[in-house]
Amino acid sequence: MNKKVYIETMGCQMNKSDTERILGMLYHFGYEETSESKDADLLIVNTCSIRQLSADKAYSLVGVWGKWKNDERQKELQGKPFKEIKIAFCGCVAQQDKEKLLKRFPYVDLVFGTNNVYELPDLIKRINEGERVCATNETPKKFTDGEEEAKYEIKRAKSLNAWIPIMEGCNNFCTYCIVPFTRGRERSRKMSEIIAETRQAIKEGFKEITLLGQNVDSYGKNLEAENGIEPTLANLLRELNKIEGKFRIRFVTSYPTDISDDLIKAVKECDKVCEFFHIPMQSGNSKVLKEMNRRYNREQYGEIVKKIRETFEDVAITSDFIAGFPGETEEEFLDTMSAIDEFELDYSNTAAYSPRVKTKAAKWTDRFIDEDTKFERLARLNEKNREACLKSNEKCVGKTFEILVESYEDKDGKIILAGRAPNNKIVHFEGSKNLVGEFVNVKITGASTWHLRGEL
Numbered sequence: 001m002n003k004k005v006y007i008e009t010m011g012c013q014m015n016k017s018d019t020e021r022i023l024g025m026l027y028h029f030g031y032e033e034t035s036e037s038k039d040a041d042l043l044i045v046n047t048c049s050i051r052q053l054s055a056d057k058a059y060s061l062v063g064v065w066g067k068w069k070n071d072e073r074q075k076e077l078q079g080k081p082f083k084e085i086k087i088a089f090c091g092c093v094a095q096q097d098k099e100k101l102l103k104r105f106p107y108v109d110l111v112f113g114t115n116n117v118y119e120l121p122d123l124i125k126r127i128n129e130g131e132r133v134c135a136t137n138e139t140p141k142k143f144t145d146g147e148e149e150a151k152y153e154i155k156r157a158k159s160l161n162a163w164i165p166i167m168e169g170c171n172n173f174c175t176y177c178i179v180p181f182t183r184g185r186e187r188s189r190k191m192s193e194i195i196a197e198t199r200q201a202i203k204e205g206f207k208e209i210t211l212l213g214q215n216v217d218s219y220g221k222n223l224e225a226e227n228g229i230e231p232t233l234a235n236l237l238r239e240l241n242k243i244e245g246k247f248r249i250r251f252v253t254s255y256p257t258d259i260s261d262d263l264i265k266a267v268k269e270c271d272k273v274c275e276f277f278h279i280p281m282q283s284g285n286s287k288v289l290k291e292m293n294r295r296y297n298r299e300q301y302g303e304i305v306k307k308i309r310e311t312f313e314d315v316a317i318t319s320d321f322i323a324g325f326p327g328e329t330e331e332e333f334l335d336t337m338s339a340i341d342e343f344e345l346d347y348s349n350t351a352a353y354s355p356r357v358k359t360k361a362a363k364w365t366d367r368f369i370d371e372d373t374k375f376e377r378l379a380r381l382n383e384k385n386r387e388a389c390l391k392s393n394e395k396c397v398g399k400t401f402e403i404l405v406e407s408y409e410d411k412d413g414k415i416i417l418a419g420r421a422p423n424n425k426i427v428h429f430e431g432s433k434n435l436v437g438e439f440v441n442v443k444i445t446g447a448s449t450w451h452l453r454g455e456l
């Protein structure tokens with residue numbers, strides 16, 4: 001009988017994509033995925049370290065699993081039937097905390113970092129032989145060794161969208177951010193590999209691919225030209241757009257000043273590429289941006305937004321903001337509030353600043369904003385975001401969008417479909433179940449804060 005693996009994924013899309021690769025490898029080695037953690041022989045938590053809260057969630061989950069493992073151990077000692085549970089801790093917290101995790105959690109069998117996914121077969125073998133292992137190399141194996149990757153299929157989550165990492169790591173060292181420490185320096189995957197993976201995903205029936213990276217618009221910097229084509233995100237989009245079939249292409253995340261004119265041009269030219277840009281601004285105040293080590297000011301961000309809005313009629317531009325960065329004054333915070341209005345941002349992810357070890361800003365303790373102020377600002381920011389989303393959605397009423405139908409719900413005998421427009425907005429409309437997975441034109445008839453309503 002196959003062994004069962006349960007994996008809890010706590011982080012961003014990159015983290016989700018790692019989970020798909022981990023499951024692919026484990027499948028190859030006789031593990032089958034279960035959605036019931038209680039049934040699993042191998043429990044894996046794929047962690048995120050972006051805020052303290054995310055890391056704490058992981059610590060408390062392995063605590064629960066540790067208790068289960070101990071209960072089984074007690075049964076074993078009493079000669080009763082028992083299950084041998086193995087616990088693995090991976091992802092960004094693992095990359096950061098390393099061996100410390102084995103010391104802190106005596107029931108954890110394996111710690112593996114973001115660079116060690118491809119060593120998993122050996123690591124699993126070792127823990128099944130009773131060893132406790134920590135594998136957190138600093139040198140990335142991933143993306144530098146295409147052959148290793150090609151050996152294993154990817155177990156993609158059941159959805160219409162395939163996540164395709166195109167680059168990993170980050171060289172920006174924004175003063176608040178842990179990612180350069182958990183994902184290492186920036187490196188890109190070869191265009192030919194990305195094209196092959198996309199072809200495969202389309203062949204398997206995926207209707208959308210999302211190119212992933214911490215800064216996708218700086219894709220290709222460490223690569224040589226392939227067949228005379230300069231490896232840039234713009235050119236990659238052009239190559240992917242040539243792949244036959246009806247599907248959509250998206251990309252996240254963009255760094256504001258790395259969005260080139262050629263990238264905007266490529267998005268415009270390529271019919272499969274969606275008119276959607278996620279461009280985190282982080283703060284609306286130029287002084288705070290400087291302290292965050294972001295390489296742009298408020299005006300420069302505005303210019304990029306303007307250029308994009310002039311090029312595309314129905315484009316959506318979304319952002320991320322941090323409230324209560326060390327030293328942020330009320331006035332500076334109000335610049336963030338006004339940026340959402342001024343740049344007509346369609347949606348923003350928001351967070352209260354959370355100090356992360358090793359990062360520069362975490363050392364500025366004398367300028368920390370007290371928790372009450374931070375969360376009060378966050379609440380105002382969230383309210384502003386809600387208003388902005390509603391305004392942005394209301395502007396869509398009367399337009400017709402091509403919708404990729406993702407799911408349905410039976411509401412008192414009526415089938416309500418849900419899907420996304422190219423600009424990533426969610427649309428609900430009545431229709432038949434067999435439209436799931438299809439592209440249909442929908443006229444927008446109404447708007448709420450988080451979704452649009454329409455009719456076929």
Ligand code: SAH
Pocket residue numbers: 050051176177178179214215253254255280282320321322351352353354355356
């Ligand atoms: N590469 C992307 C963001 C990756 S992290 C970029 O450059 O924008 C995702 C988001 O988490 C960030 O945009 C930021 O808004 C938030 N974030 C990162 N570190 C944080 C911290 N220490 N406290 C609060 N939010 C943080």
Ligand code: SF4
Pocket residue numbers: 170171172173174177178179180214215255
């Ligand atoms: Fe973090 Fe900045 Fe890199 Fe984004 S660009 S991952 S926020 S260091």
Ligand code: F3S
Pocket residue numbers: 010011012013014015047048049050091092178179182183
């Ligand atoms: Fe979190 Fe790591 Fe992604 S810290 S946001 S899972 S890159």
